[in-house]
Amino acid sequence: xxxxxxxxxxxxxxxxxxxxxxxxxxxxxxxxxxxxxxxxxxxxxxxxxxxxxxxxxxxxxxxxxxxxxxxxxxxxxxxxxxxxxxxxxxxxxxxxxxxxxxxxxxxxxxxxxxxxxxxxxxxxxxxxxxxxxxxxxxxxxxxxxxxxxxxxxxxxxxxxxxxxxxxxxxxxxxxxxxxxxxxxxxxxxxxxxxxxxxxxxxxxxxxxxxxxxxxxxxxxxxxxxxxxxxxxxxxxxxxxxxxxxxxxxxxxxxxxxxxxxxxxxxxxxxxxxxxxxxxxxxxxxxxxxxxxxxxxxxxx
Amino acid sequence: xxxxxxxxxxxxxxxxxxxxxxxxxxxxxxxxxxxxxxxxxxxxxxxxxxxxxxxxxxxxxxxxxxxxxxxxxxxxxxxxxxxxxxxxxxxxxxxxxxxxxxxxxxxxxxxxxxxxxxxxxxxxxxxxxxxxxxxxxxxxxxxxxxxxxxxxxxxxxxxxxxxxxxxxxxxxxxxxxxxxxxxxxxxxxxxxxxxxxxxxxxxxxxxxxxxxxxxxxxxxxxxxxxxxxxxxxxxxxxxxxxxxxxxxxxxxxxxxxxxxxxxxxxxxxxxxxxxxxxxxxxxxxxxxxxxxxxxxxxxxxxxxxxxxxxxxxxxxxxxxxxxxxxxxxxxxxxxxxxxxxxxxxxxxxxxxx
Numbered sequence: 001x002x003x004x005x006x007x008x009x010x011x012x013x014x015x016x017x018x019x020x021x022x023x024x025x026x027x028x029x030x031x032x033x034x035x036x037x038x039x040x041x042x043x044x045x046x047x048x049x050x051x052x053x054x055x056x057x058x059x060x061x062x063x064x065x066x067x068x069x070x071x072x073x074x075x076x077x078x079x080x081x082x083x084x085x086x087x088x089x090x091x092x093x094x095x096x097x098x099x100x101x102x103x104x105x106x107x108x109x110x111x112x113x114x115x116x117x118x119x120x121x122x123x124x125x126x127x128x129x130x131x132x133x134x135x136x137x138x139x140x141x142x143x144x145x146x147x148x149x150x151x152x153x154x155x156x157x158x159x160x161x162x163x164x165x166x167x168x169x170x171x172x173x174x175x176x177x178x179x180x181x182x183x184x185x186x187x188x189x190x191x192x193x194x195x196x197x198x199x200x201x202x203x204x205x206x207x208x209x210x211x212x213x214x215x216x217x218x219x220x221x222x223x224x225x226x227x228x229x230x231x232x233x234x235x236x237x238x239x240x241x242x243x244x245x246x247x248x249x250x251x252x253x254x255x256x257x258x259x260x261x262x263x264x265x266x267x268x269x270x271x272x273x274x275x276x277x278x279x280x281x282x283x284x285x286x287x288x289x290x291x292x293x294x295x296x297x298x299x300x
Numbered sequence: 301x302x303x304x305x306x307x308x309x310x311x312x313x314x315x316x317x318x319x320x321x322x323x324x325x326x327x328x329x330x331x332x333x334x335x336x337x338x339x340x341x342x343x344x345x346x347x348x349x350x351x352x353x354x355x356x357x358x359x360x361x362x363x364x365x366x367x368x369x370x371x372x373x374x375x376x377x378x379x380x381x382x383x384x385x386x387x388x389x390x391x392x393x394x395x396x397x398x399x400x401x402x403x404x405x406x407x408x409x410x411x412x413x414x415x416x417x418x419x420x421x422x423x424x425x426x427x428x429x430x431x432x433x434x435x436x437x438x439x440x441x442x443x444x445x446x447x448x449x450x451x452x453x454x455x456x457x458x459x460x461x462x463x464x465x466x467x468x469x470x471x472x473x474x475x476x477x478x479x480x481x482x483x484x485x486x487x488x489x490x491x492x493x494x495x496x497x498x499x500x501x502x503x504x505x506x507x508x509x510x511x512x513x514x515x516x517x518x519x520x521x522x523x524x525x526x527x528x529x530x531x532x533x534x535x536x537x538x539x540x541x542x543x544x545x546x547x548x549x550x551x552x553x554x555x556x557x558x559x560x561x562x563x564x565x566x567x568x569x570x571x572x573x574x575x576x577x578x579x580x581x582x583x584x585x586x587x588x589x590x591x592x593x594x595x596x597x598x599x600x601x602x603x604x605x606x607x608x609x610x611x612x613x614x615x616x617x618x619x620x621x622x623x624x625x626x627x628x629x630x631x632x633x634x635x636x637x638x639x640x641x642x643x644x645x646x647x648x649x650x651x652x653x
Contacts, residue, residue, distance in 0.1 A: 097514065100514065149527075
């Protein structure tokens with residue numbers, strides 16, 4: 001029987017609901033979780049990215065096969081699946097980070113607001129589709145500089161670099177730190193080295209850094225796997241809060257985490273998209289046998 | 301946020317720590333239980349370690365006793381002069397100046413070139429054949445005896461096209477000996493150390509740190525400049541310091557390419573350039589000159605100068621330890637043995653791989 005699941009709801013007390021016993025009549029071994037899932041407050045859901053029959057390969061090996069998914073603002077999309085299912089590769093392809101690996105190829109279409117991402121200049125794409133990694137990785141500079149680094153524009157081709165002063169940067173840095181729920185904790189220590197922060201704080205700093213550039217889409221690659229449960233809870237709440245302003249895609253190994261944060265879930269297996277649906281549907285009434293096995297813990 | 305934390309914290313019931321804990325005893329893996337051969341080898345390891353400490357202590361103590369006995373403050377500020385009598389041969393201000401100047405020239409070339417090479421070797425490596433060639437080139441230079449480099453330098457810098465680096469005799473032949481030419485060759489012996497420690501540190505920076513910078517829309521160049529170089533700064537510093545140590549301690553290049561004169565002699569012309577194009581000596585050549593094996597034969601001066609040299613090198617070693625101790629993280633650095641005979645010092649990087 002899966003452990004109790006706590007659903008995070010915005011502006012409300014977290015409701016802790018224990019899982020019901022497996023209901024024998026339904027899906028056999030699958031446990032139906034009696035998740036008391038109140039509807040999220042009405043919000044605008046807008047499609048930002050569209051993944052259309054995407055195939056991804058490293059060299060000769062296709063690691064993602066024919067995946068189509070929408071990425072929408074106003075909701076959190078979780079990519080779940082066992083190791084080697086291609087979910088991280090798919091995520092990395094969304095801001096063309098796969099391209100730094102030699103031999104990586106893509107077929108199919110990925111669009112951002114209707115424009116094929118291959119046609120967008122790569123560095124401006126990565127500012128619109130920001131990413132947070134598995135390991136907290138602040139840069140070896142102060143907390144302020146970590147966020148300011150993201151804000152400083154690249155040298156424009158043929159133009160002069162505009163040096164932003166600290167006064168110009170400060171409100172934007174503070175805003176980003178506040179959005180990542182870190183500002184209160186570091187307000188007096190903005191000039192302290194970022195690497196002195198705790199793991200959870202470092203990860204929120206990385207989120208702040210990613211948010212600073214005002215991205216349209218935020219990609220999270222197992223952002224909590226290196227963190228303790230309390231930091232994880234903080235970051236999960238943050239993720240749920242962020243979906244109102246950015247489209248969030250999260251890769252996670254942790255099914256409970258996907259249940260807690262995601263509105264839509266895509267289950268991938270061996271590079272293929274097995275099932276895509278609302279969180280409730282995928283976890284409570286999986287249509288595919290593979291999904292049923294995975295969410296019930298039969299493999300993975 | 302607080303509510304979620306409370307919910308999690310409440311689930312853990314407070315537990316009392318045990319009053320007595322079982323600690324592993326000292327006899328877990330008793331040497332007495334080892335086979336005889338292993339015990340002998342173990343004993344030898346101990347003996348060698350203690351022996352090395354004794355030899356080091358003997359050298360330092362001997363030099364310190366001799367040095368303190370003969371070192372007078374006046375020696376540090378007087379110019380040397382050739383004399384049969386030790387009392388009349390002056391101090392060694394010029395060799396100290398020479399050491400500093402030669403080191404400055406050598407490291408001014410080795411540090412930027414070495415860091416650049418290391419970055420290229422760890423971040424670009426294209427084309428692959430060139431990367432392999434560069435790597436073996438650096439290895440070869442690091443293995444080449446400095447006397448060999450000095451001989452090559454003499455041939456190279458005596459070419460008329462490079463006359464501007466040194467002096468030209470009345471007959472028109474180029475000497476090839478100057479602070480610039482010796483410094484250029486000295487940079488080669490410091491270069492492998494700078495390259496090795498910088499490259500080693502760059503290879504330790506996990507890939508996701510670079511990717512995090514790319515993911516913010518930064519170019520590779522910006523990433524190197526703003527993220528990678530600051531991360532490996534302590535290692536660059538220790539590489540440079542080790543390089544300085546090599547330059548300070550080298551004799552062959554000084555004797556062959558700097559002239560090993562006891563006084564710094566300018567080439568005439570513009571003030572700074574005059575000295576740089578001129579010849580001189582360093583503490584090492586001064587020690588050799590005044591040792592019983594040299595022409596000066598003023599062993600008191602030799603001991604005093606050798607002691608100053610020893611202090612310089614010990615000071616540099618302390619600096620290396622400090623750089624590699626990873627001040628940014630407050631963690632202790634670790635030492636790693638690289639190729640035999642060469643100790644590489646790598647600071648701890650703060651990220652998980």
